[in-house]
Amino acid sequence: MSTNIDNADAGKTAPIEIIRSETLAPLPQPPYGFGNHFSDHIATMRYTEDTGWSEPRIVPFGEIPLHPSAAGFQYSQSIFDAFKAHVQPDGSLAMFRPEMHVARLNRSAERMCIPPVDPQMVMALMQRLCDVDRRWAPSDPASALYIRPTIVATEGFVTLRPSREYLLVVFLSPVGDYFAQGSAPVRILASDExxxxxxxxxxxxxxxxxxxxxxxxxxxxTDKGYSQILWLDGVKRRYLEEVGSMNIFVRIGGRIRTPPLSDSILAGVTRDTILSILRDSxxxxxxxxxxxxxxxEAQAAGTLDEVWGTGTAAIVSPVGVIGYRGDEIVIRNGERGPTTEWLYSKLLGVQKGTDGDPQGWRVKVPNSD
Structure with a gap:
């Protein structure tokens, strides 16, 4: 293994120690599936009450030892986030809205009594990891490099309290379509149980x-033939909240609607992006x-135009069938609708650099070579 200290961000963030793997794994070929392959390195940082978040490192991919009574094991004190980087037309690599994902990571941290990370430090660490393993970024149009920062409580104890020690781990994975059927409309089941x-x-x-x-x-x-659950609210069990891996949008009578955010709905970054694209249009x-x-009722009246989900993994996914209480509706004869199709193409164009980026959502990964 070779070791070097990256001082490119000295004065702004702590220097990043890089221990390079002596052997590089062969690159997989598309289709990648989702989360089936992992790059050669991971990024880590550790937290203690004495040092705060420190020791930013990039090391060879491998298993991480944890204490058997670590709070992450025993009390599920852990969080994660996820976003993507895309190869651009000029061959460079650009992350999509990483600052918003880091901000959400810190909101999750606050709710789970985890110390917040320094956004600038984590951004520098993730950019450096993507640079070290940029050969893993797929260039085919249907794929991307998936970036997953995770924080887990590592202190070993068995009393019920927040941990005093944490580990941040970031790994990379080349990914394709999230759903097995690709971009075909999904079948979802609304549950009031x-x-x-x-x-x-x-x-x-x-x-x-x-x-x-x-x-x-x-x-x-899935035992009933559906891809995911469409969750309803926890009080009246009547109002749409989100799908398993997506926020939900509907177009009824020409009007687009989506459930308002609350403390029981994840604030999707893709949801926010789609709202901006729609309103700008x-x-x-x-x-x-x-x-x-x-x-x-809208389906019976012929006014249910489209239903789709949005998420980092699923991007923009059309919904073709919704089941509920033993009944089913088939939307647009199970085919993709024009709004869904346009949003998918528009979002992918912005992410991959073939469309404009007036909001500044793309963040280039510096090339240190």
């Missing part, structure tokens, strides 16, 4: 416990409650 997150809970935090709690309901949905999007009954 299971609840993702109640008001006052941790639904707005990107914490592992939310996803673990969703697995049983999601398996029940002149669409008057409403953020307001949407009852599941409205979708079935």
């Amino acid at each position: 299971f609840v993702r997150a109640p008001s006052g809970g941790v639904g707005s935090a990107k914490t592992g416990g939310n996803y673990a709690a969703a697995m049983y309901a999601t398996r029940a949905a 002149g669409e008057a999007v409403r953020e307001e409650p949407i009852a599941i009954d409205e979708l079935f």
